[in-house]
Structure formats: structure tokens, C-alpha cells
Amino acid sequence: MFQINENYQKLPGSYLFSTIAKKVNAYQAANPDANIIRLGIGDVTQPIAPAIIEAMHKAVDEMGHAETFRGYAPDLGYDFLRKAIADNDYRARGCDISEDEIFVSDGAKSDSANIQELFSANSRIAVCDPVYPVYVDSNVMAGRTGSYDKEKETWSDVIYMPCTAENNFVPEFPKETPDMIYLCLPNNPTGTTLTKSQLQEWVDYANKVGAVIIYDAAYEAYISESDVAHSIYECEGARTCAIELRSFSKNAGFTGVRLGFTVVPKDLKCGEVSLNAMWARRHGTKFNGAPYIVQRAGEAVYSDAGKAQLKEQVAYYMNNAKTIKEGLAAAGYTVFGGVNAPYIWLKTPSGMTSWEFFDFLLEKANVVGTPGSGFGPSGEGYFRLTAFGNYENTVRALERIKAL
Amino acid sequence: MFQINENYQKLPGSYLFSTIAKKVNAYQAANPDANIIRLGIGDVTQPIAPAIIEAMHKAVDEMGHAETFRGYAPDLGYDFLRKAIADNDYRARGCDISEDEIFVSDGAKSDSANIQELFSANSRIAVCDPVYPVYVDSNVMAGRTGSYDKEKETWSDVIYMPCTAENNFVPEFPKETPDMIYLCLPNNPTGTTLTKSQLQEWVDYANKVGAVIIYDAAYEAYISESDVAHSIYECEGARTCAIELRSFSKNAGFTGVRLGFTVVPKDLKCGEVSLNAMWARRHGTKFNGAPYIVQRAGEAVYSDAGKAQLKEQVAYYMNNAKTIKEGLAAAGYTVFGGVNAPYIWLKTPSGMTSWEFFDFLLEKANVVGTPGSGFGPSGEGYFRLTAFGNYENTVRALERIKAL
Numbered sequence: 001m002f003q004i005n006e007n008y009q010k011l012p013g014s015y016l017f018s019t020i021a022k023k024v025n026a027y028q029a030a031n032p033d034a035n036i037i038r039l040g041i042g043d044v045t046q047p048i049a050p051a052i053i054e055a056m057h058k059a060v061d062e063m064g065h066a067e068t069f070r071g072y073a074p075d076l077g078y079d080f081l082r083k084a085i086a087d088n089d090y091r092a093r094g095c096d097i098s099e100d101e102i103f104v105s106d107g108a109k110s111d112s113a114n115i116q117e118l119f120s121a122n123s124r125i126a127v128c129d130p131v132y133p134v135y136v137d138s139n140v141m142a143g144r145t146g147s148y149d150k151e152k153e154t155w156s157d158v159i160y161m162p163c164t165a166e167n168n169f170v171p172e173f174p175k176e177t178p179d180m181i182y183l184c185l186p187n188n189p190t191g192t193t194l195t196k197s198q199l200q201e202w203v204d205y206a207n208k209v210g211a212v213i214i215y216d217a218a219y220e221a222y223i224s225e226s227d228v229a230h231s232i233y234e235c236e237g238a239r240t241c242a243i244e245l246r247s248f249s250k251n252a253g254f255t256g257v258r259l260g261f262t263v264v265p266k267d268l269k270c271g272e273v274s275l276n277a278m279w280a281r282r283h284g285t286k287f288n289g290a291p292y293i294v295q296r297a298g299e300a301v302y303s304d305a306g307k308a309q310l311k312e313q314v315a316y317y318m319n320n321a322k323t324i325k326e327g328l329a330a331a332g333y334t335v336f337g338g339v340n341a342p343y344i345w346l347k348t349p350s351g352m353t354s355w356e357f358f359d360f361l362l363e364k365a366n367v368v369g370t371p372g373s374g375f376g377p378s379g380e381g382y383f384r385l386t387a388f389g390n391y392e393n394t395v396r397a398l399e400r401i402k403a404l
Numbered sequence: 405m406f407q408i409n410e411n412y413q414k415l416p417g418s419y420l421f422s423t424i425a426k427k428v429n430a431y432q433a434a435n436p437d438a439n440i441i442r443l444g445i446g447d448v449t450q451p452i453a454p455a456i457i458e459a460m461h462k463a464v465d466e467m468g469h470a471e472t473f474r475g476y477a478p479d480l481g482y483d484f485l486r487k488a489i490a491d492n493d494y495r496a497r498g499c500d501i502s503e504d505e506i507f508v509s510d511g512a513k514s515d516s517a518n519i520q521e522l523f524s525a526n527s528r529i530a531v532c533d534p535v536y537p538v539y540v541d542s543n544v545m546a547g548r549t550g551s552y553d554k555e556k557e558t559w560s561d562v563i564y565m566p567c568t569a570e571n572n573f574v575p576e577f578p579k580e581t582p583d584m585i586y587l588c589l590p591n592n593p594t595g596t597t598l599t600k601s602q603l604q605e606w607v608d609y610a611n612k613v614g615a616v617i618i619y620d621a622a623y624e625a626y627i628s629e630s631d632v633a634h635s636i637y638e639c640e641g642a643r644t645c646a647i648e649l650r651s652f653s654k655n656a657g658f659t660g661v662r663l664g665f666t667v668v669p670k671d672l673k674c675g676e677v678s679l680n681a682m683w684a685r686r687h688g689t690k691f692n693g694a695p696y697i698v699q700r701a702g703e704a705v706y707s708d709a710g711k712a713q714l715k716e717q718v719a720y721y722m723n724n725a726k727t728i729k730e731g732l733a734a735a736g737y738t739v740f741g742g743v744n745a746p747y748i749w750l751k752t753p754s755g756m757t758s759w760e761f762f763d764f765l766l767e768k769a770n771v772v773g774t775p776g777s778g779f780g781p782s783g784e785g786y787f788r789l790t791a792f793g794n795y796e797n798t799v800r801a802l803e804r805i806k807a808l
Contacts, residue, residue, distance in 0.1 A: 002524075002527060003674060004522060004677055005682075043475035043476045047470050048467045050468065053465070056464045057461060060457060063460075110690060117409060120409055121409070133689075180406065256477055282412075282545070285517060285537075285545070286514060286518065288513040294697075
């Protein structure tokens with residue numbers, strides 16, 4: 001009789017956002033007239049920019065004619081997109097990253113879940129706490145996390161690096177030496193980030209202890225302060241210790257379009273083995289390229305018109321962030337984030353737990369947020385709101401919260 | 405110091421089609437005037453059908469307006485697509501498969517590589533030989549295949565089921581009991597298939613020994629004979645032992661559009677654990693949905709206009725198959741397949757090895773095919789040509805081969 005991968009059985013409950021969706025759907029079904037405002041999942045609401053829509057129409061037309069039809073894409077991404085990425089996201093910032101170090105994918109969620117495959121089964125992972133659930137869950141499925149402590153809500157073999165108001169959301173170097181360090185900066189869920197010199201210390205640490213940093217820069221476009229790095233490759237030595245994950249979901253609204261990429265420098269090696277070659281092999285074997293139409297959409301992100309339109313889109317969301325942050329502060333909440341990221345991280349009031357505040361907000365204000373504890377034990381007592389709603393709804397949500 | 409997943413180091417050479425692409429590119433660079441005809445990789449050449457193009461334009465427009473914009477798709481696929489699949493591919497054929505047993509993905513290659521994750525690390529896999537390389541390679545990466553014998557080109561822990569002219573390309577039940585049995589029917593690479601009653605025997609066998617059949621039905625649309633099953637769920641008992649992988653790449657030309665789905669029946673269990681729930685959890689954690697635009701394209705495949713247009717497209721390719729099969733036979737080759745599948749499988753002439761014939765055909769006729777040995781040791785001495793070229797090139801390629 002066949003046997004299953006028992007690691008799946010260790011996962012507690014379902015994926016955080018699936019749980020939230022079920023709760024919200026149940027509430028809506030029971031209260032059909034409730035006008036629910038969703039500031040929970042980090043999903044965008046603004047339409048795709050005109051320059052990108054135009055590029056997709058053109059690509060769709062190409063697919064409809066034999067002379068311009070495209071079949072299987074190159075495994076690792078079309079040259080036109082890899083070049084646009086290398087030029088704009090790296091060379092323009094003085095980062096030494098070339099086209100063949102860029103791997104185009106169907107999104108950063110897949111990449112952040114799949115990247116662990118390159119590492120040995122007994123690797124130790126270190127994560128910030130709170131953290132985007134995919135990093136830990138994908139390692140649970142791979143059997144790297146040990147046993148789960150239901151009381152503490154932690155895994156025995158995961159190194160947690162608490163990020164709370166007490167340490168200004170700056171993780172400390174762990175006592176035990178990790179093999180893989182997941183850093184999401186600007187951070188999801190806290191909306192905070194590190195300065196470039198703080199990030200440089202992490203690069204130096206990783207090189208010293210022989211760890212790989214999995215650097216999730218999905219929110220890079222929201223950075224407003226000048227001493228914050230847009231890419232980890234702005235730091236010296238990152239080419240030998242860092243993999244960078246990037247998304248088009250947040251800077252260009254591609255949550256439903258699906259596109260991302262991962263950078264694996266050729267200098268990142270374990271002995272003689274190149275992780276760049278390993279990732280190329282994985283792409284070639286387990287993936288068949290992002291859609292041509294979507295890769296053309298990605299290219300348009302880097303056109304002059306695309307850049308101008310997306311700058312406006314990011315500004316629109318960051319104006320929401322300001323609205324939320326100032327509104328909550330005025331209502332007496334303690335708030336963090338929202339300056340270099342589209343997330344606001346708040347202390348729950350009156351000693352409520354994160355899930356208590358979730359239910360309270362859903363029932364009393366019909367506003368959906370994300371309980372901080374869903375991101376890890378140090379998220380308990382915090383709550384996340386996103387700036388990705390539309391402006392009118394964001395203002396309305398804040399009015400409701402203020403009136404509580 | 406971090407350590408890598410050593411299983412990757414066991415993989416011999418690079419992915420088959422990457423190797424071929426490199427060889428062809430090198431030949432083209434050395435012979436810039438050569439007019440190479442590619443009948444190697446199973447990539448389509450006909451443009452996307454008008455009904456699908458129309459649906460994609462409409463979906464692109466929706467993404468450009470706030471009222472109709474779509475962000476993250478439901479993890480498991482949009483209801484409109486899951487319903488169209490359940491209605492057309494299953495209920496219409498009398499198969500008892502419901503919407504919530506269908507998981508929409510970015511393609512069958514990803515699914516066929518990822519599905520092994522649900523099984524324990526020490527599961528034994530059985531594959532037809534020759535076979536689509538992804539089944540074995542994805543299990544190599546997961547450490548299930550033991551050691552590689554360079555002479556025999558086989559893995560110590562893989563159960564091979566030879567499919568050759570001697571047994572009419574019908575695999576025999578293996579002597580050792582497998583946990584997972586990969587069956588691709590109609591078959592890639594041989595272009596042959598089983599009758600429905602032969603398939604029923606495999607379902608009965610799997611239920612008897614407690615194995616799961618991973619049934620790859622990517623070429624279902626090319627079936628022309630009435631005693632061949634379009635889905636494994638046409639067989640009694642398949643709901644307790646079979647997972648079915650389906651693709652839009654071959655029936656609708658989506659190789660560059662990217663869409664597929666996997667069926668995991670709720671009756672497929674290991675003890676009390678539902679594989680349907682496990683796959684749902686994997687999708688929710690490691691995947692973020694297929695693009696909205698592409699899912700609308702998939703829906704259009706099932707529209708009346710889409711069905712009519714795709715019937716013509718399949719007929720176009722099957723006319724190519726007939727051209728190749730009859731042309732090769734007239735030239736004295738021994739040929740198989742091409743009746744229920746768009747692949748022709750031929751015996752190499754004059755005792756050439758598969759790769760010798762590959763080089764011979766590339767250099768003397770400027771025609772690219774796929775060496776049978778690339779699909780497994782029992783593929784040695786065979787060669788695959790695809791019917792997915794355009795008609796004019798297919799005729800031209802056959803003229804060149806006949807003139808050799």
C-alpha cells in the first residue's frame with residue numbers, strides 16, 4: 001500500500017489566507033447585507049496600467065497568427081524580459097547582475113516555496129517572527145522543521161528571530177547557526193525595513209557563517225527612504241550568499257496576472273556546485289515558462305509609459321497607507337510600517353488577541369484585516385492592514401474603525 | 405556551511421530537450437543558411453483559435469478597468485473553468501468527477517513534476533520505458549530513485565516497464581510492487597495507447613496492490629479509435645487509485661499560454677488521509693493560481709465555437725501524422741503510433757543508435773527529431789517525430805527524408 005508524505009500531516013490548520021477567506025465568506029453568508037471592506041490579504045485593487053494592457057493585447061494578437069505565434073517559452077524566460085530586468089532593476093542601481101542570473105517564473109509565491117528544494121534535507125532555516133507563512137510551510141512539507149509545539153505555535157527545528165516593537169523590528173543574529181535565512185524587506189507583514197547598513201551586516205554575517213540569505217524583495221517599489229536598499233546586491237559580498245526573489249504583483253498589480261523572477265548569482269556556490277545551475281535544472285525539469293503574453297506584460301512594466309503609470313499607482317497605494325496610519329494614530333492606536341511598504345502593523349487594543357481583534361473588526365466594522373499571530377507567535381497582539389484597497393474604501397474603513 | 409540537495413548531482417546531463425536545443429542551435433550557428441525543420445519537441449505551431457483569442461482580449465480589457473479587474477485567483481481555479489472542465493471532460497463522458505476534484509494549474513509539466521511530493525520519500529515508482537523524462541527526473545530530485553547506472557542508463561530503485569515493438573508497446577505488470585505507477589496514454593513518446601479494457605486491468609491491478617496511478621492524459625484529444633478511454637475515470641474503480649493530469653497544450657495549442665489541471669478524486673485515500681485535501685494544501689501553499697486571462701482562454705476551449713475550431717486544429721495535426729507515417733513507411737521505415745496520438749515512433753535504420761540517427765537527420769536532412777534513447781533505455785534504436793509542425797514543413801521534411 002502506498003504511503004503519503006507524512007510531513008503534510010504536521011501542518012496545523014489550513015493556509016492562513018484560506019482560513020481568513022472561509023471566515024469572511026461565512027460571515028457574509030450569514031449577513032448578506034454587510035458591506036465588507038477587505039484590507040486583509042495583500043491583494044491589489046487598481047486596474048492594470050494602460051501601457052501593460054496595450055502590450056498584452058498586442059501579444060494576444062501575435063498568438064492568433066501563425067507568423068507571430070509562440071509555443072513553449074525558453075525555460076528560464078524570454079531574453080527581452082531578462083534584459084529589461086537586468087538593465088532596470090540591477091544595472092541602473094549599480095548591481096552586478098546579468099541576464100543569465102535571472103529566472104522568470106509564474107510568481108514569487110511559487111519561487112519562495114520552491115527555492116528550499118535546492119538545499120539538503122537537514123538544513124536549518126531561520127525566519128523572522130512574524131513572517132510570510134509560505135517560507136515555513138514549504139519547509140514543513142519538506143520535513144525540515146521538526147515537531148510542532150501547539151502551545152508555543154513554533155517548530156522545534158526552526159530558528160525564530162523575533163521582530164517586535166521592542167527591537168524596532170530589526171532581527172538579531174541567531175544564537176544557533178542557520179543554513180538558510182529568509183529575509184523579507186521591506187517586510188511583510190510588519191511594513192518595516194532595515195537600512196542599507198543594517199542589511200550589509202546580514203550579508204557579512206551570512207558570508208561569515210556560510211549561510212544563504214533568501215531575500216524576498218516583493219515590496220521594493222514602495223521604498224521611499226534613501227538609506228534603504230532596493231536590492232540585496234547593493235550590499236558588498238551579496239553575490240556569494242544571497243538569492244533574491246522579486247514579484248510583479250505589488251509594483252504592477254500582477255496578483256492575477258502572475259509573474260515573478262528569482263536572481264541566483266553565479267558566485268553562489270556550495271563547494272564547486274553552482275546554485276545557479278541547480279535552479280536552471282529545476283526550471284527546466286519542473287516548470288515550463290511563464291506565458292508569452294504575461295512576459296510581454298512584464299516587459300511593458302519597464303517601458304517609459306509603464307514606469308510613469310506605475311509610479312502613480314504606487315503613490316496611490318502609499319497615500320492609502322498614509323490615510324490608514326494617520327487615521328489609526330488619531331484613533332489612539334499604536335502603528336508601525338506604512339513608510340517603505342504598503343502594510344500597516346498595529347498593536348491590538350485592550351489586550352485583545354490578534355484573532356479576537358479580527359472577529360471584532362469583522363463584526364463591528366465589517367473590515368477584514370489579518371491577525372498578526374497568523375504570521376508567527378511574535379505577531380500575537382498585532383494586526384495587519386493593507387494599503388491595497390481603493391481609496392474610497394480605505395477612507396470608509398478608517399471612519400468605521402474610528403467610530404468603534 | 406550550508407549544504408545542497410545532493411540528489412540534483414545525481415542527474416545525468418541536462419534535461420533532454422535542453423540538450424537537443426543546444427545541439428540544434430550549435431548546428432544552426434555553424435550553418436546559418438540551413439533551413440532547419442523542427443519535428444523534435446512536441447511544440448505546436450498553429451495559432452491560437454479565434455474563439456480563444458477573443459476571450460483573451462475580453463479578459464485583458466477586464467483587467468484594465470477597476471470594476472472588472474481581478475486580483476489573486478482562487479487557489480484551485482476559477483469556478484467557471486472548473487465547471488466547464490467537469491461538464492465537458494467528465495460528466496459528458498459519464499465520469500463521476502466533480503468541480504472540487506479539479507485543480508487548475510499552469511500546466512501539466514509542473515503538475516507531473518510536483519505530484520510526487522504527496523508521497524513518502526521511500527515510495528517505489530514504476531514507469532514505462534521509454535517515458536517522458538519529467539516523471540523520473542522529478543523523483544530523482546526528491547531522492548526516490550537510488551543510484552544511476554551509466555552503462556544501463558537506469559536507476560536502481562525505479563521499476564521499468566519496457567514498451568517496445570516486441571510487446572506491442574503494452575506494459576506488463578511489474579514483478580516488484582510499485583507505490584506510484586506513471587502511465588501516459590496515449591503515449592508520449594511512442595504514440596501508441598491501450599484499449600479501454602487493457603486500461604481497466606491496470607486500474608484493477610493498482611487497486612489490488614495499493615498503488616496510485618499517475619495518469620497523464622495530455623494527448624486525449626487525439627484519440628480516434630472508439631475502444632480507447634479518454635479519461636481513466638471511464639474505468640471502474642479508478643476513483644480509489646488514480647490521479648489524472650490534463651493539459652491544454654496539445655488540444656488547444658497552449659504550450660506558450662500555460663494551462664493544465666489535475667484531477668484528484670476524494671475517494672483516493674491513504675488510510676483516513678485524503679490526497680485531494682493534500683493537493684489542495686499544496687496548491688494553497690506553493691502556487692498562486694493560473695492567470696485570470698489564461699483561465700478565460702481555457703473556458704473558451706469549451707465554447708461551441710472553440711470546440712469546432714479545435715476539432716479542425718486537431719485534424720490538421722493528425723493529417724500531418726498520417727503524412728509522416730505513410731511517408732516513412734513508403735521510404736521503408738518501420739513506424740508506430742500516429743493513430744491516437746500526434747507522435748510517430750520509428751525504428752532507426754541500419755542499426756544506428758538513436759543519437760546517431762539524430763545527428764544523421766540533422767546534418768543530412770536538416771530535420772530535428774527526438775532520439776528514443778533520451779526517453780529511456782528501451783527507446784534505444786527508436787526515434788520520435790511529431791505531427792505538430794505546419795503541413796508544408798512536414799511535407800518538406802518527409803521529402804528530404806525520402807531522398808536520403
